[in-house]
């Protein structure tokens with residue numbers, strides 16, 4: 001690999017020509033809500049979910065049909081509703097059009113599952129060719145939360161996700177059942193996924209067309225549930241939005257146009273201990289946040305959800321990161337609703353004591369040269385770390401780059417952030433996480449239990465183009 005961050009500025013500026021449409025355009029199409037996929041009866045009575053990866057056409061921008069990929073449809077995929085302790089059988093069939101990038105597989109992002117279910121049917125051979133199918137069974141045993149699924153074929157992940165292959169997994173348990181928060185899907189509880197995409201004038205997707213895309217794959221449209229600038233009709237009460245940043249590179253600083261406070265109730269791996277108030281919430285690639293918004297005084301009004309400008313390293317900013325105010329979604333408060341009191345506490349999130357860790361590891365992330373994590377590129381034949389089932393480890397992650405933040409994702413479940421540059425994490429980062437933004441020159445320590453894991457997993461930068469270049473390693477739980 002040549003020097004990674006070489007020509008982003010020029011191409012980034014070109015790529016951002018035209019930029020996002022102004023806040024007052026659009027908002028004439030409703031935000032699609034992915035359907036919940038009703039399970040069939042699988043082996044041993046498991047809830048069986050069948051996903052078919054396929055191509056289709058979507059009007060990401062009204063009047064301009066785009067070739068996209070989706071599961072069981074033209075873009076994104078149905079929502080899978082799982083329950084802690086209930087057996088699942090997950091099946092994937094590849095019906096993508098034949099191409100160099102047609103092999104696919106499936107990764108349930110954030111779920112704690114055996115290695116053979118984490119990316120199936122595996123990275124070897126990069127999965128299924130068109131016409132092939134695979135399935136796995138597992139029984140999820142982790143707290144309720146908002147997770148997602150997407151393909152993970154090495155070298156093609158970024159392209160396939162960019163084309164639309166991604167869907168939600170919502171986990172329920174006794175805690176989520178009992179919490180007095182909105183929970184009627186599509187009524188007061190909504191999945192909202194943001195995807196930064198580069199669209200040409202004719203509406204077609206441009207992916208990895210210029211040198212700079214490899215470093216900063218920033219688009220010119222941020223789609224919301226697969227559409228540009230949709231609206232969502234909501235009740236005049238408390239609503240719950242399950243936010244997911246499904247962008248390759250773009251971080252979003254989410255806020256409402258009137259600057260109102262909202263409350264985060266969950267991070268990547270489930271509920272926080274207590275709600276955390278924000279007026280702006282930074283969400284990096286692959287991160288999730290569930291928020292509660294009080295719309296009880298807004299009947300008949302509309303409210304814009306947008307991404308505010310923020311300070312980014314110079315090279316990122318030159319490529320278009322954080323520069324603009326990006327309109328995302330118009331909330332229209334059109335019917336009566338119920339204002340719910342904010343729960344004082346949500347769930348127990350016991351801190352993993354540092355003394356429990358028996359191993360410390362170091363991950364140095366670099367942007368240049370032929371090695372990007374601890375001096376090496378991904379090699380499917382190399383296992384970087386081996387650990388015994390049940391151990392607890394502390395991973396110290398250092399971003400040696402001064403030009404870009406890398407969102408590190410560890411497969412196999414959820415970890416906790418111990419500190420950033422030695423300082424305790426902010427309240428909203430004290431819950432379960434599977435992806436952590438590591439800012440330029442920053443050192444972040446995380447602690448993770450490798451309990452009930454088996455086999456091989458990966459860890460990688462969730463800027464999918466970086467992962468594709470080789471910013472990924474493997475660990476094996478024995």
Ligand SMILES: [Cu+2]
Pocket residue numbers: 405406407461462463466467471
């Ligand atoms: Cu990266």
